Amino acid sequence: xxxxxxxxxxxxxxxxxxxxxxxxxxxxxxxxxxxxxxxxxxxxxxxxxxxxxxxxxxxxxxxxxxxxxxxxxxxxxxxxxxxxxxxxxxxxxxxxxxxxxxxxxxxxxxxxxxxxxxxxxxxxxxxxxxxxxxxxxxxxxxxxxxxxxxxxxxxxxxxxxxxxxxxxxxxxxxxxxxxxxxxxxxxxxxxxxxxxxxxxxxxxxxxxxxxxxxxxxxxxxxxxxxxxxxxxxxxxxxxxxxxxxxxxxxxxxxxxxxxxxxxxxxxxxxxxxxxxxxxxxxxxxxxxxxxxxxxxxxxxxxxxxxxxxxxxxxxxxxxxxxxxxxxxxxxxxxxxxxxxxxxxxxxxxxxxxxxxxxxxxxxxxxxxxxxxxxxxxxxxxxxxxxxxxxxxxxxxxxxxxxxx
Ligand code: SF4
Ligand code: SF4
Numbered sequence: 001x002x003x004x005x006x007x008x009x010x011x012x013x014x015x016x017x018x019x020x021x022x023x024x025x026x027x028x029x030x031x032x033x034x035x036x037x038x039x040x041x042x043x044x045x046x047x048x049x050x051x052x053x054x055x056x057x058x059x060x061x062x063x064x065x066x067x068x069x070x071x072x073x074x075x076x077x078x079x080x081x082x083x084x085x086x087x088x089x090x091x092x093x094x095x096x097x098x099x100x101x102x103x104x105x106x107x108x109x110x111x112x113x114x115x116x117x118x119x120x121x122x123x124x125x126x127x128x129x130x131x132x133x134x135x136x137x138x139x140x141x142x143x144x145x146x147x148x149x150x151x152x153x154x155x156x157x158x159x160x161x162x163x164x165x166x167x168x169x170x171x172x173x174x175x176x177x178x179x180x181x182x183x184x185x186x187x188x189x190x191x192x193x194x195x196x197x198x199x200x201x202x203x204x205x206x207x208x209x210x211x212x213x214x215x216x217x218x219x220x221x222x223x224x225x226x227x228x229x230x231x232x233x234x235x236x237x238x239x240x241x242x243x244x245x246x247x248x249x250x251x252x253x254x255x256x257x258x259x260x261x262x263x264x265x266x267x268x269x270x271x272x273x274x275x276x277x278x279x280x281x282x283x284x285x286x287x288x289x290x291x292x293x294x295x296x297x298x299x300x301x302x303x304x305x306x307x308x309x310x311x312x313x314x315x316x317x318x319x320x321x322x323x324x325x326x327x328x329x330x331x332x333x334x335x336x337x338x339x340x341x342x343x344x345x346x347x348x349x350x351x352x353x354x355x356x357x358x359x360x361x362x363x364x365x366x367x368x369x370x371x372x373x374x375x376x377x378x379x380x381x382x383x384x385x386x387x388x389x390x391x392x393x394x395x396x397x398x399x400x401x402x403x404x
Pocket of ligand 2: 032
């Protein structure tokens, strides 16, 4: 795959994106802003040669899409950077977990989580139950100072896969790797909210949505994973497929049909993508009330929720409607990425923290008693940041606030 030259040439090099790019704001390096990244990609592609420095430059984009908001030419930088990663062979340096068959296979994913669980016994040190696991030693790709999800004895999917739907709506639940395999609280909270409506969501066998592979440019792995996802959910006619993670939801709603266009799975992919709903977007249409009066909440709306998911920020209005007070911070910080950006947060942990910390500090200073976000990647990042800034500051998925 290669980007169309006209798409690349649409960049007029005006530099408007410099004012909003969170990476450029920190480093002030031309190669760390959309204009510089696109030039670098165009030159390397035209020369037919990509260097390690090119791959490093592409890795320093959060794929957050903030530049799109400032760009009059509407150059889709995140999409172009993903293609740049594919063209430059960026994925070749990543573990086979992300680039081969594991993400498409629930059995292999479960085995990978079991290995992670046993490794974590000697690599990690204890932290409070909901904060994560702090590594003792730095490993390739992993920074010893960062918190990683603490693997539960039995993940949510391990406990519930195979469950059938019941109630007046036929729902399915796609948990995603974070809520399904590395956390239990999010899925359990969703189950309890659905139980209030006398509903149970089906949990078919499921692997990854494919975003992890797509984000590093591993296009073949992303396609295999998309096919496996369609096979998981195509067997039954659901009213909705609920997803608690904005990043998975964005990938399934927007990219699944693109990835499988022109294949025998295209029709099913388009039909199922239309059924995928952000959990709170769906919940907002149900007549269910909660009482969160008096709770001061700091909300982080993930970039995917802001830019791609249908009604992706529904959790904010839902929490307000339930009586919670959403604290206000500076508009620019409010719209900013948390600094995770998938592989960005793993490869550039120090820069990732510099980008994310001011937002956590601002939300706390504005009086937030709890931080919430509806993406499991952002949840991981905010927990790491909160643990450094104020270990007493809890970070939750918004659905966990509903069954306090
Ligand atoms: S704002 Fe758009 S057109 Fe201007 S330099 Fe940035 S990417 Fe290029
Ligand atoms: S997607 Fe985000 S990090 Fe990448 S160039 Fe645009 S604003 Fe910067």
